[in-house]
Amino acid sequence: MEATTYSNFRKSLKSFMKQVNEDSEPLIVTNKNKEEDIVVMGKDDYDSLVETMRIIENKYLYNKIRRGREQLDSKSNYHSWQSDKR
Incomplete structure (x- = not known):
């Protein structure tokens, strides 16, 4: 900085x-x-920072995003595993 x-x-x-x-x-x-x-x-960076802080402070929303990320990761691992079997 x-x-x-x-x-x-x-x-x-x-x-x-x-x-x-x-x-x-x-x-x-x-x-x-x-x-x-x-x-x-910059204002765009500030807005992004504030939005990120709001998400982190909102436990419901944060957990929902975390669960969605875990689902995506598990699907990626599944598809990767399926490709390796071929």
Whole structure:
């Protein structure tokens, strides 16, 4: 994850916004007071992160996805096993 100073970030805001969105990599913006440091990320990446957190926090939905994944994995193993028999 790249980092830049607040002063540099302010001078090159448009460039950093473009970079963060194109690279899908967050950017740390540092300040003299470490408590004022921030992380900048693209909106699409933020939305994806929030959605992932909501899924993980929703036990019913998380378990449903996990069970579906297990079913897919077992079918893949079954089909792989069937192919090996031939």
